[in-house]
Amino acid sequence: MPSIILNPKPSALQKPHLNLAVIGHVDNGKSTLTGRLLYETGYVDEKGFKEIEEMAKKMGKEDFAFAWILDRFKEERERGVTIEATHVGFETNKYFLTIIDLPGHRDFIKNMIVGTSQADAAMLVISARPGEFETAIGPQGQGREHLFLAKTMGVNQLIIAVNKMDVVNYDQKRYEQIKAELVKMLKLLGYDPNKVPIIPVSAVKGDNIKSKSSNMPWYNGPTLLEAFDSLEPPQRPVEKPLRLPIQDVFSITGAGTVVVGRVETGVIKPGDKVIVMPPAKVGDVRSLETHHMKLDEAKPGDNIGVNLRGIEKDDVKRGDVLGKVDNPPTVAEEIVARVIILWHPTAIGPGYAPVMHVHTATVPVQITELISKLDPRTGQTIEQKPQFIKQGDVAMVKLKPLKPVVVEKFSEFPALGRFALRDMGRTIAAGQIVEIKPAKVEIK
Ligand code: GTP
Numbered sequence: 001m002p003s004i005i006l007n008p009k010p011s012a013l014q015k016p017h018l019n020l021a022v023i024g025h026v027d028n029g030k031s032t033l034t035g036r037l038l039y040e041t042g043y044v045d046e047k048g049f050k051e052i053e054e055m056a057k058k059m060g061k062e063d064f065a066f067a068w069i070l071d072r073f074k075e076e077r078e079r080g081v082t083i084e085a086t087h088v089g090f091e092t093n094k095y096f097l098t099i100i101d102l103p104g105h106r107d108f109i110k111n112m113i114v115g116t117s118q119a120d121a122a123m124l125v126i127s128a129r130p131g132e133f134e135t136a137i138g139p140q141g142q143g144r145e146h147l148f149l150a151k152t153m154g155v156n157q158l159i160i161a162v163n164k165m166d167v168v169n170y171d172q173k174r175y176e177q178i179k180a181e182l183v184k185m186l187k188l189l190g191y192d193p194n195k196v197p198i199i200p201v202s203a204v205k206g207d208n209i210k211s212k213s214s215n216m217p218w219y220n221g222p223t224l225l226e227a228f229d230s231l232e233p234p235q236r237p238v239e240k241p242l243r244l245p246i247q248d249v250f251s252i253t254g255a256g257t258v259v260v261g262r263v264e265t266g267v268i269k270p271g272d273k274v275i276v277m278p279p280a281k282v283g284d285v286r287s288l289e290t291h292h293m294k295l296d297e298a299k300p301g302d303n304i305g306v307n308l309r310g311i312e313k314d315d316v317k318r319g320d321v322l323g324k325v326d327n328p329p330t331v332a333e334e335i336v337a338r339v340i341i342l343w344h345p346t347a348i349g350p351g352y353a354p355v356m357h358v359h360t361a362t363v364p365v366q367i368t369e370l371i372s373k374l375d376p377r378t379g380q381t382i383e384q385k386p387q388f389i390k391q392g393d394v395a396m397v398k399l400k401p402l403k404p405v406v407v408e409k410f411s412e413f414p415a416l417g418r419f420a421l422r423d424m425g426r427t428i429a430a431g432q433i434v435e436i437k438p439a440k441v442e443i444k
């Protein structure tokens, strides 16, 4: 398969990073739009793209050529759907933007959640095609569900691309009608509609992506690239204690143990004394690396490899968190969280034991207490100690991790304080951690 995503140009690495999740209902054009953005910004080379176009043509899937830049797996191409999250980088005037192209199909919503948990902002792609729009924002629609999940996970900056405007002949009336519906939904979910650009585009034809479209003279707002540049730079909390959730662990001949992950808060440098929790293993940072370059330090948002002295590969695993010895990551004995029940066939009561996905960790948990039920729109308590909670409810609950895991309060370390609960192959709930009773951990 031709590799056509170019590495970031050196100039891009000088700019602030921003991670943008692309969300929305299946087939609304997320991958096509992401592919188009790479093309417009010069991050896809012509030769590679021609090869993909040819392959798509041969399989009778010519209209998926842009999407195939992102959808690289055989099953994705045969079925014409995205399964895995794909990270691609390109440069705007202001940012080095990492786009996380996510699957819309509900079978792959776990990948959507993990991708969104890494995002500073989201772009909702919504099709203008008659019927497609109505499905996407309907009660069962993933446009609505994704927006809800993004908000739950603390993604507060949003752009909406009203896609496939070519299909409706660039009709202003259709756009206005869609916009009015979206504004209603935004208000309901707690987004300020005045701060959310709603941009009519065509991913396939390229309208309003890089330059203003002459097909829609009635539209006076920003293009997509202009809207990216008007996003607020994400806060990069360098002054907070170090937290680096581990994605992978390697043992490299000559180097020793290398852990890979994204710095969420704080700063890490060679020579630092670090600790990995929950195993409570202490070691030193020998060196840091990103994109095969040695680093003098790494900051929030950086994806790095950390070469450790004094810690063996078998001592640590994915889901553990690296911090500094003077402020170790918190291992939880018990958690109080606000959860939103997204789906459950019956009702949830104390004793229910789903699996929690939090940062890079996956851990079985048990709901030990239902503290209260809240009004989803105002957050006010409407019932103390409910007997059960069901789909659509928002509640405060007590959770007990059934294995040691690091989590933090959402208010202090958002990336380590938001989670999803899953069971029966589906997402049951999304939540934020409000309080933690720490476990006693002996440092080795
Ligand atoms: P999932 O990742 O599976 O959720 O789908 P997706 O949102 O990534 O959609 P994808 O980009 O795969 O596009 C689905 C179909 O919509 C393809 O046939 C595209 O060619 C078509 N499509 C996407 N954008 C446009 C557009 O602007 N205009 C028209 N006419 N078709 C489009």
Ligand code: MG
Pocket (backbone or CB within 6 Å): 030, 031, 032, 067, 071, 081, 082, 101, 102, 103, 104
């Ligand atoms: Mg896709």
